[in-house]
Amino acid sequence: MxxxxxxxxxxxxxxxxxxxxxxxxxxxxxxxxxxxxxxxxxxxxxxxxxxxxxxxxxxxxxxxxxxxxxxxxxxxxxxxxxxxxxxxxxxxxxxxxxAGAVRPSESLSPPVAATPASAAATGAETSAGAVEADLRAASAMPNTMGEALVTDLPTWLSALELPLGIEAGRLRVIDAAPDVAQLPTLADIAEHVAGCTRCALYKSATHHVPGEGNPTADLLCVGEAPGVQEEEQGRPFVGEAGELFTKILGAIQLSRGDVYLCNVLKHRPPGSRDPLPDEVFACQPYLLRQIELVRPRVILALGRFAAQTLLQTTAGIGALRGRIHRFHGVPLIVTYHPSALLRNESWKRPTWEDVKLARRILDASLSASADTTAP
Structure with missing residues (x-):
């Protein structure tokens, strides 16, 4: 090489x-x-x-x-x-x-020396400090929807003593799309998606992929966008990556029928390219309404677009994984998308750690719920 x-x-x-x-x-x-x-x-x-x-x-x-x-x-x-x-x-x-990596109009001059006030963001702390700053900034964003953010962790979640991340509670489907907010069931969402023209993806899509699984699942898994085989079948998480994810779920004693599976986008982008910002924005209300209806105990965000959409951050997966984030109070764990594991096997171990963490939080939530309902 x-x-x-x-x-x-x-x-x-x-x-x-x-x-x-x-x-x-x-x-x-x-x-x-x-x-x-x-x-x-x-x-x-x-x-x-x-x-x-x-x-x-x-x-x-x-x-x-x-x-x-x-x-x-x-x-x-x-x-x-x-x-x-x-x-x-x-x-x-x-x-x-x-190597020809700089155009004539650009320069790579050394950074300006840090002042005492900014010294904490330099040296060995540059990348770690940037991660922490991004997480803090995302958590501190003003609540533009008029809904108070949850600040207190439930006792069972505090007892896990795990690193905390972003607390997201700004997005509400009622504010983004009142028509979607009125859809009473997941089947109604699927029907609405079938006729959706909120972005241009419907023009090139051959089939919509709304989501599938247990409508009252304790674990909701969010991917990025449908691929070719997913579009052909109208189902999320199929093909080689889907088979791998099914095995991952099985390793934590869950099946596809136990969880709810969906993507940020409900139509495949042309060429299976990355989602565009306007497409994510247009499709976001469907995802939010799905979460509202399923009411999961834990959300597993698979891939960068799923994590960034829900947490409203620009932080990468490396910065977000290993922490308990919360979306409207629901614990949210970030990990790599199964398709990424097919390209880079070194990410399989951290993904395994992430899904075990999600399972640990799920079990703690179920145990806490059982304790509160016991006579």
């Missing part, structure tokens, strides 16, 4: 975690990916999903191979001693320049 391949692989992993900028600079990961000849029109999440033959044909590279953007200069050969793979250069900014 040469230096550029290593750089591509590193950037793909960082982008999978929801990061969009390189540390210490405002240079976009997509910009760097383009400069080194990697496709960057969609994230690895989108690339991982199965595609139709037409999708693959449209996305196929030309015979000449990947092309650099018109504005990108031809990269000069690296200077002696400048290597990404061995870190021989003393200035990584110069290494990026030598």
């Amino acid at each position: 040469d230096a550029k391949d290593r750089l591509r692989r590193y950037l793909e992993q960082r982008r999978e975690l929801g990061e969009s900028e390189l540390v210490l600079d405002s240079l976009s990961i997509d910009d760097v990916m383009k400069m080194v000849g990697a496709k960057s029109s969609a994230s690895p999440t989108a690339k991982s999903r199965a595609q139709t033959p037409a999708d693959r044909a449209a996305a196929a590279p030309s015979a000449d191979g990947p092309q650099a953007p018109p504005s990108a200069p031809v990269a000069p050969p690296p200077e002696p001693g400048v290597r990404f793979d061995q870190g021989a250069t003393t200035d990584w900014r110069e290494a990026l320049r030598n």
Whole structure:
């Protein structure tokens, strides 16, 4: 594996975690990916999903191979001693320049030295501090819906002594879409989705994928968007990734029939690309109403878009997992999407830890409920 391949692989992993900028600079990961000849029109999440033959044909590279953007200069050969793979250069900014990763109009000047007031956000605490700041900022956002956020943890949840995360309680379906808020059952939601024109996805979709499972499930699992096989069958979490997730559920003694499964988007984006912000916004009321009707004890958010949509944050999965978040008081656990595990097996162990955590919280909730109803 040469230096550029290593750089591509590193950037793909960082982008999978929801990061969009390189540390210490405002240079976009997509910009760097383009400069080194990697496709960057969609994230690895989108690339991982199965595609139709037409999708693959449209996305196929030309015979000449990947092309650099018109504005990108031809990269000069690296200077002696400048290597990404061995870190021989003393200035990584110069290494990026030598790889053609910076346009002429951009610079990679060193960051301004921190003042005493900002010193806590520098040095070894840069990434950890940024994570904490993002979580705090998301939790502290004003409640624009006029609904008070829950601040006190129930006793059974406090007893678990687990790290806390974001407390989300700003989104209400009644404010986002009154018509959706009036739908009385999950079947009514499915019927409404079938005729939905809230965004442009209905124009290219061949089938809607509203969700399925136990309508009174204790665990509600939220994915990102339907893939090709999910669209064909009208069911979420099918195909190879779905089979893997079924096994994951089985490992914590749950079946598909025990839980409720749904996605942030109810129609497949063309080419199985990542959801766009306007599509997430348009489809959000359906997801919120599904959660209201199911009334789960625990929510499992699978993938970056599911987590960020529910928690209203830009933090990546690496920052969000391992914590108890809450959505309108319901404990919410974040983990990787099953399709990501097919690309990177090293994420299977942390995913296993996450689903065990979700099961632990679920069992604690059920036990607390049994105690309160016992004579």
